Amino acid sequence: MSDKEEKIISRIKEIESTNLARDEIRDEVIATKKAVERDNELLAERVHQNFIDNNIKSFDIVGAIGAGKTALLEAIVEKLTPKYRVLVICGDITTRVDADRIEQHNAETVQINTGRECALNSYHIHQIIKNKDLNNYDVVFIENVGNLICPSDFILGTDKRIIVVSTTEGEWVVEKHPVLFKMSDIAVINKVDLKERLGTDVDKMISDAKKINPKIEVITTSAKTGENIEKLMNLMGF
Amino acid sequence: MSDKEEKIISRIKEIESTNLARDEIRDEVIATKKAVERDNELLAERVHQNFIDNNIKSFDIVGAIGAGKTALLEAIVEKLTPKYRVLVICGDITTRVDADRIEQHNAETVQINTGRECALNSYHIHQIIKNKDLNNYDVVFIENVGNLICPSDFILGTDKRIIVVSTTEGEWVVEKHPVLFKMSDIAVINKVDLKERLGTDVDKMISDAKKINPKIEVITTSAKTGENIEKLMNLMGF
Numbered sequence: 001m002s003d004k005e006e007k008i009i010s011r012i013k014e015i016e017s018t019n020l021a022r023d024e025i026r027d028e029v030i031a032t033k034k035a036v037e038r039d040n041e042l043l044a045e046r047v048h049q050n051f052i053d054n055n056i057k058s059f060d061i062v063g064a065i066g067a068g069k070t071a072l073l074e075a076i077v078e079k080l081t082p083k084y085r086v087l088v089i090c091g092d093i094t095t096r097v098d099a100d101r102i103e104q105h106n107a108e109t110v111q112i113n114t115g116r117e118c119a120l121n122s123y124h125i126h127q128i129i130k131n132k133d134l135n136n137y138d139v140v141f142i143e144n145v146g147n148l149i150c151p152s153d154f155i156l157g158t159d160k161r162i163i164v165v166s167t168t169e170g171e172w173v174v175e176k177h178p179v180l181f182k183m184s185d186i187a188v189i190n191k192v193d194l195k196e197r198l199g200t201d202v203d204k205m206i207s208d209a210k211k212i213n214p215k216i217e218v219i220t221t222s223a224k225t226g227e228n229i230e231k232l233m234n235l236m237g238f
Numbered sequence: 239m240s241d242k243e244e245k246i247i248s249r250i251k252e253i254e255s256t257n258l259a260r261d262e263i264r265d266e267v268i269a270t271k272k273a274v275e276r277d278n279e280l281l282a283e284r285v286h287q288n289f290i291d292n293n294i295k296s297f298d299i300v301g302a303i304g305a306g307k308t309a310l311l312e313a314i315v316e317k318l319t320p321k322y323r324v325l326v327i328c329g330d331i332t333t334r335v336d337a338d339r340i341e342q343h344n345a346e347t348v349q350i351n352t353g354r355e356c357a358l359n360s361y362h363i364h365q366i367i368k369n370k371d372l373n374n375y376d377v378v379f380i381e382n383v384g385n386l387i388c389p390s391d392f393i394l395g396t397d398k399r400i401i402v403v404s405t406t407e408g409e410w411v412v413e414k415h416p417v418l419f420k421m422s423d424i425a426v427i428n429k430v431d432l433k434e435r436l437g438t439d440v441d442k443m444i445s446d447a448k449k450i451n452p453k454i455e456v457i458t459t460s461a462k463t464g465e466n467i468e469k470l471m472n473l474m475g476f
Contacts, residue, residue, distance in 0.1 A: 029270050036267060065302045065386060065414065066407030093387060093417070097410045116417060118356060118387035146414070147385035148303060149331060149356035168406035168429075169304030172335045176303065176384070179331070179354060191406075197435065 040154050044122035047129065047157030054134035057237060058142070060156045062180060063164030064173075065146035068190040070098045071223035072164060073141055074105055076233060081106040084138040089128055091120040091145040098143060108137075119150035122157050152179040160236070166191040167200040174208035181212045186219065186235055193222040278392050282360035285367065285395030292372035295475060296380070298394045300418060301402030302411075303384035306428040308336045309461035310402060311379055312343055314471060319344040322376040327366055329358040329383040336381060346375075357388035360395050390417040398474070404429040405438040412446035419450045424457065424473055431460040 051058045063069045073088060080086055086107040090098040091114060099111035112124050125142065142158060144151045148165070155161075163184040165173045168191055174181060181187060187209045195202055202220060209218050217235050221228040289296045301307045311326060318324055324345040328336040329352060337349035350362050363380065380396060382389045386403075393399075401422040403411045406429055412419060419425060425447045433440055440458060447456050455473050459466040 028266075029274060032267050032270050064304065064384075065411055066304075066404075092414055095410065095414050097414070116387070116390065118385065145387070146302075147356065147387055149354070149383070149385055150388070152354065166304075166406070168404070172333065173303055176330055176333050176335065194435075197432075 037153060040122050043126050044155045044157035047122050047125050048159075050129055050134060051140060051157070051159070054137070056134060056137055056140055058140045058158035058160075059236065060142045060144060060151075060158040060161045061164060062144045062148070062151040062161060062184070063146065063166075063188075064148050064169060067146070067164045067166045067169065068223045069143050069146070069164050070101055072188065072190060072221065072229070072232075073102055073143060075223050075226065075229045076236075077102055077105040077107045077141070079229070079233065080139060080238065085136060086139045086141065087132070087137045088141045088143065089120075089125065090143045091124065093117075093145065102143075107141075114145055117150075118145055118147055119154050120144050120156060121154040125156050148173070148177040148180055152183055155183075160185040162186045162188060162236070164188045164190055165205065167195050167198055167202060171201040171204045174205045174212070178212045181209055181216065184213070184216060186217045186232070187213075188232060189218065189220045190223055192220040192227060193225050275391060278360050281364050282393045282395035285360050285363050286397075288367055288372060289378060289395070289397070292375070294372060294375055294378050296378045296396035296398075297474065298380045298382060298389075298396040298399045299402060300382045300386070300389040300399060300422070301384065301404075301426075302386050302407060305384070305402040305404045305407065306461045307381050307384070307402050308339055310426065310428060310459065310467070310470075311340055311381060313461050313464065313467045314474075315340055315343040315345045315379070317467070317471065318377060318476065323374060324377045324379065325370070325375045326379045326381065327358075327363065328381045329362070331355075331383065340381075345379075352383055355388075356383055356385055357392050358382050358394060359392040363394050386411070386415040386418055390421055393421075398423040400424045400426060400474070402426045402428055403443065405433050405436055405440060409439040409442045412443045412450070416450045419447055419454065422451070422454060424455045424470070425451075426470060427456065427458045428461060430458040430465060431463050 061069050077086055088102045088107045088109045091112045092098060094113050096111035099109035103109045110128050142156055161184045163180055189202060189205050206218050209216055219228055219232050221232055299307050315324055326340045326345045326347045329350045330336060332351050334349035337347035341347045348366055380394055399422045401418055427440060427443050444456050447454055457466055457470050459470055
């Protein structure tokens with residue numbers, strides 16, 4: 001067998017695994033996981049109906065740690081709060097760093113600490129909004145826990161999902177996370193001010209996003225310089 | 239009630255939630271999760287014994303997307319391969335971008351595509367090594383799926399865990415991910431060449447890491463310029 005053939009066979013053998021457990025408990029693991037996802041969807045529908053009934057625009061913002069979700073929200077909230085009453089729900093494993101930052105811009109904030117969970121789910125959101133008078137808000141932003149994988153398991157019941165990646169994450173970041181790009185309405189490629197310094201191929205990121213999800217709106221921004229923040233807000237319907 | 243009092247009370251009410259499911263299935267969800275974790279630990283022990291029996295140094299490298307795990311591995315593997323026989327196992331949801339990059343540096347690579355799973359587990363590693371003659375390797379690197387949350391649920395059976403964060407992720411990245419820092423032996427703060435441009439407080443990152451885990455070794459690096467790569471390799475025992 002040639003080296004090349006051997007390589008091809010070894011690649012074919014590579015594992016496309018969804019195995020988390022030994023055979024005896026595998027069915028149970030899958031069944032409970034499915035039950036949790038179904039419950040999440042039902043609750044997400046209820047959350048969304050609550051937002052709609054109160055004329056609230058709602059957004060779920062996902063992205064890796066450091067992509068600039070909080071910085072983008074600071075910039076957007078700063079422009080919105082003179083006209084709109086804004087609630088921002090921030091998810092993190094621990095700390096309330098993000099909520100503290102956003103609060104400086106006159107939005108009301110709630111920080112959810114998930115402990116070890118890698119995404120917000122609609123139970124978290126339901127718990128927050130059932131204690132709020134939704135008449136008091138025009139816009140709700142949910143900043144999800146920072147990663148590009150787990151949030152794909154849980155919809156939250158918002159009008160739109162916005163996925164934020166940045167030039168510092170490398171030009172492969174989009175193709176490596178197809179599920180979340182498929183489920184998102186707007187893709188933001190942030191930190192374009194660092195593009196030249198890093199040599200990131202932003203065009204590849206844009207075309208990967210469009211290839212994965214032809215309906216997705218793609219926009220490049222810099223939360224630092226303010227580039228395209230207004231355009232992003234237009235895409236969001238403001 | 240004053241505004242300040244109201245704010246304090248609303249903060250106290252914030253949710254520290256580990257709820258993923260409604261009450262009826264919650265016990266079952268927790269039980270299956272625990273069973274999976276226990277199985278993982280048993281299998282990790284077996285994996286580690288295999289490495290030890292074959293005199294293999296083994297490392298699990300965790301970090302967010304874009305932290306520079308692959309770039310660091312490229313630099314390290316390049317220096318090691320004249321002397322050591324190296325196997326690199328790369329985890330990603332999809333693509334084999336990372337394995338293809340590392341393969342250029344004369345290491346053998348295996349790419350695991352996890353589908354939707356946000357971390358490698360010891361089942362993945364066990365599946366790989368049971369098909370390999372471990373006599374053929376001196377060093378095994380496992381590059382985990384890119385995020386700072388899920389890998390804390392699954393040890394893999396390596397000698398050491400190395401956590402990689404970068405200056406582009408913001409100075410809060412360490413304090414936001416205490417669990418994984420507690421479980422790691424070496425913390426790498428990568429992309430220090432961008433520190434001034436970004437204004438990241440690297441000293442805060444270092445002191446946060448030491449505060450969370452006083453035993454952790456912390457080192458700043460730049461995979462791009464090569465800064466401190468040799469020092470990092472010393473810490474790893476090369």
